[in-house]
């Protein structure tokens with residue numbers, strides 16, 4: 001009989017691979033064994049040649065959450081008298097490895113079970129199996145076995161134990177396996193913790209509260225969430241006031257795909273992503289007149305929509321029978337609450353009632369946010385369902401720990417040729433979020449048992465991440481590599497695509513400290529591994545009030561005018577729209593040059609243009625003006641562009657003066673704001689091409705928050721490709737600052753490699 005050794009690599013641990021292989025082998029009459037290997041799974045299989053071929057073919061097409069990246073087979077001598085196929089235990093050393101599955105959405109089989117009367121797990125909110133359920137949020141340490149998860153407090157009943165031990169069962173070695181007899185239970189609580197109901201009564205009580213228009217704090221998979229009826233304007237407004245969140249869109253969870261289709265236009269590709277094991281929040285197009293009230297996402301043509309990804313969410317949404325706003329349980333800039341005591345102390349004034357349970361959450365993991373673009377998905381926030389999946393690290397240097405930037409913080413740990421990126425931790429604006437960053441560092445190092453030998457951080461001295469990196473470098477006596485913000489952006493995108501040689505990086509975002517002490521953000525850099533060179537940038541303009549400009553686009557507009565045509569070029573109608581009282585102090589500030597840091601930020605140029613086009617003249621959340629400019633441009637047909645004036649030799653400075661002049665002429669002659677917005681987007685594609693030609697390199701990488709803009713990204717890629725360049729955008733990480741820690745780790749690893 002032929003025998004083969006098979007090495008399988010990919011996402012194959014903690015996702016039911018071994019029992020699946022067991023069943024497939026048994027079905028084809030094969031003998032041998034399967035076991036976990038440090039980098040995946042190894043098998044030896046023996047039987048008829050045709051059966052072996054069929055088995056190999058089976059392995060190549062296993063369904064999600066298993067993801068087979070590579071299968072290698074090699075012939076072995078026959079083993080005599082082998083009668084069975086078995087699942088072999090892996091040695092402790094072999095499983096203490098950085099292959100940790102993310103949390104996985106409820107699989108179809110488990111969904112069917114909880115919906116079926118008479119099943120042991122009918123209506124049980126903590127049902128899971130080897131293909132689905134909590135992982136990263138309940139694993140305390142590796143190797144991944146029940147005693148090292150938060151399920152250790154729930155001894156298996158005899159029925160569950162039988163399933164757990166049976167290799168032919170879907171729950172074979174499913175570490176979080178549970179049932180109503182032995183597993184976690186629900187409880188309904190008043191703010192402060194007074195218990196109101198338990199088990200199914202708790203669930204029904206929560207549903208009734210939601211239907212009454214109340215706010216529910218729900219202990220979900222990776223933390224507490226705040227839920228209200230998405231069809232009630234009053235309930236949504238109340239949540240906005242309590243959460244101090246004026247206009248920023250909320251995500252909405254729909255009871256099922258059909259309900260989502262009723263409210264939004266969803267393509268097949270989008271449905272596939274929504275129902276995948278990652279089950280992210282997806283930004284989809286809203287339909288007009290759907291039942292979700294406009295207050296959920298004011299003025300936004302898209303809606304962050306998702307489907308229930310745990311049995312608990314499923315049962316709750318089914319009981320309510322309508323879409324629910326489902327947002328992170330936090331106040332303004334604080335991180336999401338995930339422990340029961342902190343939930344009551346921090347969310348007590350936000351929620352009317354709490355639906356909690358007795359399964360502890362080890363680490364907070366927020367919902368991921370994606371958008372499906374013409375050429376595939378774009379990650380906007382990488383957390384549940386994606387973290388802590390590893391990606392390859394260029395360079396085989398010593399272990400490196402990178403602390404990221406200030407917004408959309410993440411921590412990256414590079415070791416053994418790979419990088420593990422933490423879940424999205426939010427902005428580091430509050431002391432609580434700085435604490436979370438420090439705890440995440442401790443958690444990652446303990447979890448993967450890595451001792452970093454170098455640290456990386458941003459160039460900005462005042463970021464909480466930089467200060468933490470400095471403290472750790474001093475305490476551990478390690479070298480600290482300070483990576484310029486936009487260098488990190490470019491390096492991250494290049495590394496994602498395995499580009500080793502020099503590339504032109506277009507790093508376009510809101511804010512990042514440059515090597516010259518000014519704020520950068522409209523950059524063309526030649527990134528060559530650990531080194532970079534600035535070859536182009538936007539001509540800097542002053543920002544009256546500095547950081548205040550982020551939420552007040554008219555400040556950027558004033559600064560842009562001051563640096564180009566002069567403040568008097570502002571049309572009187574716009575001056576009135578800006579508020580005459582607000583405009584005069586800005587002009588005075590610019591005249592005196594007080595508190596007017598200069599910036600080459602493209603994000604601020606977006607804000608300025610949005611204000612000048614009359615699209616968003618006043619205040620809003622960060623990025624709102626740019627988003628509204630994008631939405632306006634989407635409504636217009638492509639028609640025309642605005643010119644630039646390029647200056648300089650080695651460093652090509654893009655002066656927007658002619659752009660501003662043409663734009664103001666359009667505004668003055670009554671051109672629709674949509675057309676103005678569209679022409680501005682076309683001008684940015686021209687800018688990209690101008691810098692690409694100047695850079696003279698075939699590969700161009702696009703990174704930075706501006707490339708969250710789907711229209712801009714599409715236009716730039718199209719323009720560059722038409723001129724013969726290879727343009728690459730982010731795929732595995734977000735284009736925003738969520739990729740910075742990865743970029744820093746890459747730069748530090750390449751520096752170590754070269755030194």
Ligand SMILES: [Zn+2]
Nearest residue numbers: 107110129132
């Ligand atoms: Zn399942």
Ligand SMILES: [Zn+2]
Nearest residue numbers: 157160179182
């Ligand atoms: Zn049980």
